[in-house]
Amino acid sequence: MGIVSALARTQISAGDYQFFIQTDAAINPGNSGGALVDMGGQLVGINTAIFSKSGGSHGIGFAIPSNMVRLVVQSALKGGTVQRPWFGASLQSLTSDIAESLGLDRPAGALVTSVHARGPARRAGLKVGDVVVSVDGQAVQDPEAFQYRFVTKGVGGTVEIGLYRDGKQVQANITLMAPVEDPPRDVRELSGPHPLSGSTVANLSPAVAVEIGMDGDGKAGVVVINVDRRSNAGRLGLRRGDIVVGVNNEEISTVKQLAVVLEAPAGDWRLSIERGGKVFNLAIQG
Structure with missing residues (x-):
């Protein structure tokens, strides 16, 4: 039993996919790979790591969200590598000063700082200075939360991005495509x-x-x-x-x-x- 205290936590350094559910439910050392379930018994995450000063089960636990697990498992079952959709734009967190200058009442969302010339964001009409505030109707508070919502959509189809631009709420449909390899990597x-x-x-x-x-x-x-x-x-x-x-x-x-x-x-x-x-x-x- 425990409380989920945060979503889309990043910089945990516990894997390549840096999007975690944070919980104070007891996760014993050695329980990585175990199930994090809700009150209805539904799987919501896979326990991955725990921060504990005592070395025991009392501390802050981190679990990979089930949506992320599903994306990886489905790719593995098909015998291929995991393909994350490419947004094609760089984002940064909003400060109170930036939010105020843009006419926002609070610093929530992700500010577009650059747009790739050949990326899906540019094709959808995104511009530098836009603030991304939602993904398919789900609010995002920062770039990390956006990345989680966007990446777990997988490749194929489109996703609706909610934007704040010039004091107005607008929407853009982003194609969920794999990133381009240009130039060739030459490893x-x-x-x-x-x-x-x-x-x-x-x-x-x-x-x-x-x-x-x-x-x-x-x-x-x-x-x-x-x-x-x-x-x-x-x-x-x-x-x-x-x-x-x-x-x-x-x-x-x-x-x-x-x-x-x-x-x-x-x-x-x-x-x-x-x-x-x-x-x-x-x-x-x-």
């Missing part, structure tokens, strides 16, 4: 006497961005998709989702270009890495 595992040795990289496309759970709409470049923690890249602290912006003052745009630059002998290395929208410049000797 390579880097090796050799350089700081990025031990990392696996790919050309950033909407398809790659969705697969690794990052916001890549409108971005181009080379993204890290895996890191061997015992390698040079691992010791450097490189992470999945980092974007290699530059090497030795040369701007990097493709995996092929990066491979060529890394083959050139260099005594010292200068790297520019983008993480979370910020660019970090690193200098590595020898």
Whole structure:
């Protein structure tokens, strides 16, 4: 018995699908995979993790919503990989100041900050400055809640998005399509006497961005998709989702270009890495 205290919780670091039901129902360590049921005995989630200061069952539990489980299981039964629909726009949370400037009475919804030129959001007429407030009539409070509502629709058909634009409520129908892979990913595992040795990289496309759970709409470049923690890249602290912006003052745009630059002998290395929208410049000797 317990209370559901939050939905669409993110940044739990318990899996690739970062949308969780938060509950104070007792979830014992080792119960991952067990059922979270409602008062009527219906399955609402699969227990995944618990935050407990004592190490026991008293704490905050997290469960994968049954709608997300259904999407993954159906894809697995068909023998394929899970395809998440592509929105084709970047979103950010609303602050009180932003909400007030847009004429909203409270900071609820997700602000559109960029729209991919070839994405379904652009085709549906979404614009920068729109505020997404609902998905098929269900209100969303922030970008994470939107992603959960949108992703669990699966690929195929359309979904109605509620928007706040110029003081008016409008609707747009978004096609539920798989993300495009443009440019081709060109996955390579880097090796050799350089700081990025031990990392696996790919050309950033909407398809790659969705697969690794990052916001890549409108971005181009080379993204890290895996890191061997015992390698040079691992010791450097490189992470999945980092974007290699530059090497030795040369701007990097493709995996092929990066491979060529890394083959050139260099005594010292200068790297520019983008993480979370910020660019970090690193200098590595020898």
